[in-house]
Amino acid sequence: MTVRRILIPEPLPNGFALFYTTADFGGRTDDPELLAILRERFRIEAALATCTQVHGARVERAERAGTCDALWTAGRGVALGIKIADCLPISLCDSAHRVIANIHSGWRGAVQDITSATLDMLARESAFEPSEAYAYLGPSIRVCCFEVGEEVVDALRGACHPERSEGSVWPGGARDDPPGAVRPHRSLANARDDEWLERFIDRARGAKPHVDLVAMTAAVLRERGVRHVIDTGLCTRCGDQPLFHSYRRDKRSGRNLAIAAQ
Numbered sequence: 001m002t003v004r005r006i007l008i009p010e011p012l013p014n015g016f017a018l019f020y021t022t023a024d025f026g027g028r029t030d031d032p033e034l035l036a037i038l039r040e041r042f043r044i045e046a047a048l049a050t051c052t053q054v055h056g057a058r059v060e061r062a063e064r065a066g067t068c069d070a071l072w073t074a075g076r077g078v079a080l081g082i083k084i085a086d087c088l089p090i091s092l093c094d095s096a097h098r099v100i101a102n103i104h105s106g107w108r109g110a111v112q113d114i115t116s117a118t119l120d121m122l123a124r125e126s127a128f129e130p131s132e133a134y135a136y137l138g139p140s141i142r143v144c145c146f147e148v149g150e151e152v153v154d155a156l157r158g159a160c161h162p163e164r165s166e167g168s169v170w171p172g173g174a175r176d177d178p179p180g181a182v183r184p185h186r187s188l189a190n191a192r193d194d195e196w197l198e199r200f201i202d203r204a205r206g207a208k209p210h211v212d213l214v215a216m217t218a219a220v221l222r223e224r225g226v227r228h229v230i231d232t233g234l235c236t237r238c239g240d241q242p243l244f245h246s247y248r249r250d251k252r253s254g255r256n257l258a259i260a261a262q
Helices: 034-040 105-112 114-127 150-160 196-197 212-225
Strands: 019-020 047-049 059-062 070-073 078-084 088-094 097-104 134-135 228-231 256-262
Touching: 019 088, 034 078, 059 114, 070 078, 070 114, 078 088, 078 097, 078 212, 088 114, 088 212, 088 256, 097 105, 097 114, 097 256, 105 114, 105 150, 105 196, 105 212, 114 212, 150 196, 150 228, 212 228
Parallel strands: 047 078, 059 070, 134 228
Antiparallel strands: 019 256, 070 097, 078 256, 088 097, 088 134
């Protein structure tokens, strides 16, 4: 019998499950082993909710999810599944109020500030309390490997200064593109400027800049009152014997899954 590897971050609050699949899995959300892991490792019986991800900033409740890049629930017996292949999975848990969320965020999600959009949704629609919550930053491409063009840095900078970017063309589409195009969430401009952004741009690694999306996301979470931020510290692209799928490394790849449940 082949044993397929998963990663479980620590610590996890009681009643909350979170794990990441590896390259041992293909990335299919209908894989029966996913729910078996929840039953056998976490003693949680759950139905798995997924969504159609489009690198946007739409947030939906799992019970009625469709096209979005962040899922949340306040229900018991619900698992939230998102796919990643270099983008950052962000999982939130407020165990005291039984609210969890799972977010898919690449650089386009960061431009649109999907992390703040999710926290805004939870503040409006649930009893989620940031100061009591845990946030987990899963395996993703890290600053060591995330080389980008100046247009990506410009898009991130434009999100901090939306008044400068009216009418401009963003990488991936024009400002008047349909839902899913890259547009800044207004809160990214709050108390953030070029100096704030430059903390996460590394220009010492080569001719092109490298972006630290993980550190940027951690900063956003802490600014919004999330005190417990746990980073797995794992890069999907690095390594001679890769543990995770990486689109940047392989060009064609499967998907890693982040599964959160309660």
